[in-house]
Amino acid sequence: MPRGKAKTAMDVTELLHQDHMKVSELFFQFSKAEEEDEKEELVKQILTELHVHAKVEEEVVYPAVEEEAEEGEEVVGEAEVEHKMIKYLMAELSEMTGGDEELDAKVTVLCELVKHHVREEEKEMFKKLRDSGADLEGLAEQVQERKEELMTEPLPTMSATLEIGDEEGEADDATDDAEEVEDEEGEFVPQMKALDTKRAPAKPPAASKKGGKGRGGRRKSA
């Protein structure tokens, strides 16, 4: 049997739990940080970790929960809404510097949101997934492989990551826009326009795109 990739001996819920602990530690470090540079660096690390973690969950784990776990669609539905709220704050944070006076407050709120979300995942979703008899080690391998890929990619513009659960076309468009403004080092580049557009209350409901926003296989493109 070929052994190319690093094999994951743990199950997927343990792997995700490790990510949760890592982010929790970064939030703790931020709470102790005083220097602007240090805060800025920690925010970057937090956003990177959260981005990669959310993406592997949305691509690999949540579909498995929906398919295999009892009431999977319901718990995934809630988790997706929480991801979206987390991503709004991530988008705002990605534009801030270490000296921004709102930085601490926003990181604190992000930390609270993440804590709540993690609690729900670990206490409810992961339990349902374990109870379902799904191939937890197989999922862990998929998650690990995808994480390794994502870690080598530049971080996308945060506002572009708000697209989970939306129509495929919209998500693709947003990704294209993001690439245009991403700098070579993968630094966070301010681009709140996409976010503002989405929030703009004056805009008429472009076609009836929201109408059929059910669940099941529409979360991501590829």
Ligand SMILES: [Fe+2]
């Ligand atoms: Fe999550």
Ligand SMILES: [Fe+2]
């Ligand atoms: Fe998670």
